[in-house]
Amino acid sequence: MEMLRTENITMQFGGLTAVKDFNLKLNKGEIVALIGPNGAGKTTAFNMITGVYKPTKGKIYYKGRDITQMAPHSITKLGIARTFQNIRLFKNLSVIDNVLIANHLHVKSNLFEALLRVPKYKNEDRSMMKKSMELLEIVGLIDVKDEKSSSLPYGMQRRLEIARALATKPEVLLLDEPAAGMNPKETEDLTKFIKKIRDDFDLTIFMIEHHMQVVMGISERIYVFDYGITIAHGNPNEIQNNQRVIEAYLGVDDNA
Ligand SMILES: Nc1ncnc2c1ncn2[C@@H]1O[C@H](COP(=O)(O)OP(=O)(O)OP(=O)(O)O)[C@@H](O)[C@H]1O
Numbered sequence: 585m586e587m588l589r590t591e592n593i594t595m596q597f598g599g600l601t602a603v604k605d606f607n608l609k610l611n612k613g614e615i616v617a618l619i620g621p622n623g624a625g626k627t628t629a630f631n632m633i634t635g636v637y638k639p640t641k642g643k644i645y646y647k648g649r650d651i652t653q654m655a656p657h658s659i660t661k662l663g664i665a666r667t668f669q670n671i672r673l674f675k676n677l678s679v680i681d682n683v684l685i686a687n688h689l690h691v692k693s694n695l696f697e698a699l700l701r702v703p704k705y706k707n708e709d710r711s712m713m714k715k716s717m718e719l720l721e722i723v724g725l726i727d728v729k730d731e732k733s734s735s736l737p738y739g740m741q742r743r744l745e746i747a748r749a750l751a752t753k754p755e756v757l758l759l760d761e762p763a764a765g766m767n768p769k770e771t772e773d774l775t776k777f778i779k780k781i782r783d784d785f786d787l788t789i790f791m792i793e794h795h796m797q798v799v800m801g802i803s804e805r806i807y808v809f810d811y812g813i814t815i816a817h818g819n820p821n822e823i824q825n826n827q828r829v830i831e832a833y834l835g836v837d838d839n840a
């Protein structure tokens with residue numbers, strides 16, 4: 585079943601074409617990666633899909649429905665969640681509060697209101713608390729639930745971001761460089777973790793990642809960007825042996 589499809593989405597910033605004619609297709613249950621050198625347009629593609637930017641050209645369909653002009657919070661409600669390249673947590677709030685807020689964002693679109701009401705949720709909304717605790721259990725953060733989120737090591741903060749995304753009950757999850765800044769052990773754990781949440785939550789995952797170990801290990805298909813253009817698309821084996829990809833990307837990537 586087709587979950588997400590883009591038709592020639594293009595994003596221009598003044599004279600710069602950050603993404604040109606990107607045609608993406610995600611089928612239910614797939615893990616698909618988007619790779620490419622720095623500045624290739626990967627995050628811009630995510631920003632179009634999640635409604636942060638309106639494409640200069642092209643269409644985006646979620647389960648057959650045109651979402652091209654929808655606002656980000658409406659897209660979240662429909663079932664597309666994301667994490668950010670630069671971790672975006674409420675630094676001064678505890679781990680559990682970060683998840684509680686995300687839970688409520690699913691219900692309300694007003695962030696400020698969600699923030700103000702956190703103490704109230706804790707007392708009144710037992711089911712929300714229970715769900716948030718379950719999520720923390722799944723992502724392995726239950727033992728640090730009362731820690732300030734900014735005090736967590738990097739790998740844990742990334743997991744917390746994923747927990748927050750999961751709290752909105754997505755069907756499609758977009759991960760923007762989930763392994764960035766992680767050590768080899770954390771990276772390996774994350775790879776297993778991504779597979780596990782795909783299975784446990786019935787997700788379709790679209791992931792930007794530089795760590796080739798992660799990308800080649802779990803992706804069914806890979807799209808490759810270079811200067812906004814899709815220079816290749818295929819399974820890990822095809823991509824690893826694609827001359828154009830090797831030249832544009834793999835050959836120059838320190839992380840590869
Ligand atoms: N809001 C914006 N206004 C102008 N230019 C932008 C904007 N956002 C991105 N760009 C430009 O678009 C290009 C693609 O940026 P983007 O962040 O999508 O790349 P990326 O592939 O995610 O790179 P990285 O691997 O470094 O995260 C870059 O040249 C960037 O400077």
Ligand SMILES: [Mg+2]
Pocket residue numbers: 626627628669
């Ligand atoms: Mg990026």
